[in-house]
Amino acid sequence: MPSTSIDFRSDTVTSPSEGMREAMASAPVGDDVYGEDPSVAALQDRVANLIGKAAGLYLPSGTQSNLVALMTHCARGEEFIASQQAHCYKYEAGGAAVLGSIQPQPVETLADGTMPLEAIEAAIKPDDMHFAPTRLLALENTIGGKVLPAAFVSEATTLARAHGLALHLDGARIFNAAVASGVDAGALTAPFDSVSVCLSKGLGAPVGSVLVGSCDFIEKATRLRKMLGGGMRQAGIVAAAGLYALEHNIARLADDHARARRLAEGLAAYEAIDVDLPQTNIVFLRVDPSVSEAFSAHLRSAGIAVSGRYGMQRWVTHLDISDADIDRTLAVVADFFGR
Ligand SMILES: *Cc1c(COP(=O)(O)O)cnc(C)c1O
Secondary structure, three states: OOOOOEEOOOOOOOOOOHHHHHHHHOOOOOOHHHOOOHHHHHHHHHHHHHHOOOEEEEEOOHHHHHHHHHHHHOOOOOEEEEEOOOHHHHOOOOHHHHHHOOEEEEEOOOOOOOOOHHHHHHHOOOOOOOOOOEEEEEEEOOEOOEOOOHHHHHHHHHHHHHOOOEEEEEOOOHHHHHHHHOOOHHHHHOOOOEEEEEOOOOOOOOOOEEEEEOHHHHHHHHHHHHHOOOOOOOOHHHHHHHHHHHHHOOOOHHHHHHHHHHHHHHHOOOOOEEEOOOOOOEEEEEEOHHHHHHHHHHHHHOOEEOEEEOOEEEEEOOOOOOHHHHHHHHHHHHHHOOO
């Protein structure tokens, strides 16, 4: 294995930069369960401000942030609607059902990350004792690396409101959506009551998410965070990394998007590779089954790591992938295909 390894598995694999580590080392801290950590308070305010909500809550992970949001919106025995492919339905170990006694109502996902409006409407239960009361529609932006079409967000949220539902946005990569679409994050998230933002994905912080919403919502969420074991003490040490990330790493997401695009365009030159042109930092590709194993082995031996399941590979660009890494990767791929 060559010493330089290029890790495309996820945008969660980044290491804190020198500047980020310095910000962490000098962060003022206090006991945040007592609400006394100034760095956590500053981070919560900053994200609430960027998203345009009244208050924020710092949580250890995006999974816990989504769970706290779902449990704040929905009581035991109530139901939330989400896409079949939504992280909060599919990739969080069933936490809402297990820990919140909240019934998930997944709805089919279309190729662009949306759901058919008729399917959402049909999933909303009438007031009848046979049904779990439907309380919430949860959307995700970006979803599978795609920016949700604005018309869909507007129509789906209007429909949900007409039925009295609350609205949550899993905005783990909302700044990727904002940078890719040229629309302010606050505008993208305006229809939602709550938004969860990951600091540990493209923004490059080591851990943490911030959930934002109204003051009342965040007050209830704070109790649930404690219940779920997410109350942290001198968390300013890691919150400072989040503040640094918001300051330095939002605009540069455009570089990740450009690199993902260059990667996809380079890969598209090969007949054995079927690649979707990315909108943001995630490239999906299918490699012809006749060569896919050899191709994967070739990448591995060149120190290039990718992730994949069911014949679909996912290559993600991030802070620790440079232009030179893209060049080297395309050269390694060219070497495999003999050109
Ligand atoms: C990563 C991710 C999460 C969960 O974040 P963790 O910090 O890994 O728990 C939630 N939603 C989406 C869309 C994500 O990509």
